[in-house]
Amino acid sequence: xxxxxxxxxxxxxxxxxxxxxxxxxxxxxxxxxxxxxxxxxxxxxxxxxxxxxxxxxxxxxxxxxxxxxxxxxxxxxxxxxxxxxxxxxxxxxxxxxxxxxxxxxxxxxxxxxxxxxxxxxxxxxxxxxxxxxxxxxxxxxxxxxxxxxxxxxxxxxxxxxxxxxxxxxxxxxxxxxxxxxxxxxxxxxxxxxxxxxxxxxxxxxxxxxxxxxxxxxxxxxxxxxxxxxxxxxxxxxxxxxxxxxxxxxxxxxxxxxxxxxxxxxxxxxxxxxxxxxxxxxxxxxxxxxxxxxxx
Numbered sequence: 001x002x003x004x005x006x007x008x009x010x011x012x013x014x015x016x017x018x019x020x021x022x023x024x025x026x027x028x029x030x031x032x033x034x035x036x037x038x039x040x041x042x043x044x045x046x047x048x049x050x051x052x053x054x055x056x057x058x059x060x061x062x063x064x065x066x067x068x069x070x071x072x073x074x075x076x077x078x079x080x081x082x083x084x085x086x087x088x089x090x091x092x093x094x095x096x097x098x099x100x101x102x103x104x105x106x107x108x109x110x111x112x113x114x115x116x117x118x119x120x121x122x123x124x125x126x127x128x129x130x131x132x133x134x135x136x137x138x139x140x141x142x143x144x145x146x147x148x149x150x151x152x153x154x155x156x157x158x159x160x161x162x163x164x165x166x167x168x169x170x171x172x173x174x175x176x177x178x179x180x181x182x183x184x185x186x187x188x189x190x191x192x193x194x195x196x197x198x199x200x201x202x203x204x205x206x207x208x209x210x211x212x213x214x215x216x217x218x219x220x221x222x223x224x225x226x227x228x229x230x231x232x233x234x235x236x237x238x239x240x241x242x243x244x245x246x247x248x249x250x251x252x253x254x255x256x257x258x259x260x261x262x263x264x265x266x267x268x269x270x271x272x273x274x275x276x277x278x279x280x281x282x283x284x285x286x287x288x289x290x291x292x293x294x295x
Contacts, residue, residue, distance in 0.1 A: 005066045006054035013055075014045050024053040031179045034119045047164070051142070082118050083158065083181040091151045092191065092213065094124060096175075098145035098162075102132035111173075113149060119177050121163055122147070126171035137165035137173065147175065156183040191215040192291040194240075200227060201235035209268075211238060216284040218253065218271040227268055230255050234270070240287050247283040251276055 006025060014020070016039050024032040032053050039045045057066055091113035099106045112125040130136050143162045148155060158181035163174040196211040198221065209223035219236075221227070227234055237250045257269035 005057040005068055007057050007061050007065045008052065008054050008067065011045070011049060014039055014048065016040075016042055016045055022055040024048065024055060026051060026053070031177075037120065083178055084116060084118075084122075084156070086154070086183075087116065087149065087151055087156065091149050092193065094147060094149040096124065096127075096145050096147050098143055100131035100135075100140065100143070114172060116177070121177055122160065122175040124173050124175065126165060126167075126173045128171070137162070137171070138167075141165070145175075154183050156181050158182070191218075192288050194291070196238050196240055198236050198238035200225075201237070202227065211236075212267075214284070215288060216272075216281055218256070218269065221268045221270060222265050223268070224265055226266065228255055230258060233273075236270070240283075242283055242286045242290055247280075247287075249280045249283060251280060 009024065019036045019038050020033060021035065023035045024037075026032055032051055033048060039048070054067065094111050094113045095108055096111055097106050097108045107129065109127045109129065111127060114123040114125065116122045126137050131140070141162055141164055145160055145162065146157065147160050148157045150156075158178035160175045160178055163176050166172050166174065191213050192215070193213050194211055196214065198209050198211050200207050200209050200221070200223070207223065207225040207227075209221045209225070209227075211219045212222050213220045221236075232255045233252060234255065235250065235252050237248065239246060239248050241247070252273045253270040254273065255268050256271050259267040
């Protein structure tokens with residue numbers, strides 16, 4: 001590790017409509033824009049200039065131009081490997097964590113993943129929140145945050161910041177693309193989003209619910225009824241089709257997580273008990289893979 005040296009770039013160094021000849025960085029060494037990134041218009045150029053961008057120093061730069069990085073960083077490549085290469089439109093859930101000025105504690109909120117522009121930005125929905133002083137997203141460009149996204153069998157976490165808020169056609173955020181991300185296995189079974197009515201048998205009767213995502217090893221259930229505490233065993237019965245053929249699955253499950261308020265729809269995470277009927281397990285796996293193939 002060593003202190004990387006930079007050179008500030010000016011408006012004259014950045015050509016609108018053409019690719020960057022070198023990568024742009026923040027003083028901390030974080031990537032702002034990769035080499036080859038095209039500055040689409042003057043507005044985009046001005047936004048980049050507001051961040052006081054730098055390029056890595058090169059042979060021939062004058063000593064008086066050199067600026068040392070504020071943190072220890074490795075040698076900086078001009079182009080980077082996409083750390084989110086596996087993330088496409090398969091994101092199941094995403095959480096951003098941030099702290100507005102004046103907040104006592106960080107906020108962690110669910111957002112919808114709209115898409116990504118590789119090595120440029122990530123686009124997500126804008127939660128309806130306000131800071132303590134009444135300001136909203138448009139006042140906090142540059143706000144640092146962390147993000148966690150679940151897709152397939154993987155959970156991925158990375159650091160980012162707010163590049164821009166856009167209010168039309170609906171509120172969404174452009175987040176800075178990360179230079180690195182940490183990924184790890186999240187679950188053993190692939191899971192798909194569904195809407196399957198289910199009958200839930202409890203100790204004192206049967207209530208309806210809606211399965212909102214499903215795998216061969218468990219599901220998430222949305223219901224207005226109280227199903228019990230974590231550890232409660234329930235019985236589910238639901239129908240689906242695989243290849244046009246209907247299937248009825250009856251399975252016991254254990255409540256592993258609970259979200260929501262009693263006055264609203266409750267969200268229950270349920271793990272199916274081991275020893276599920278072989279035919280039912282095969283039907284579940286076939287249903288999941290059929291839905292994945294349709295994406």
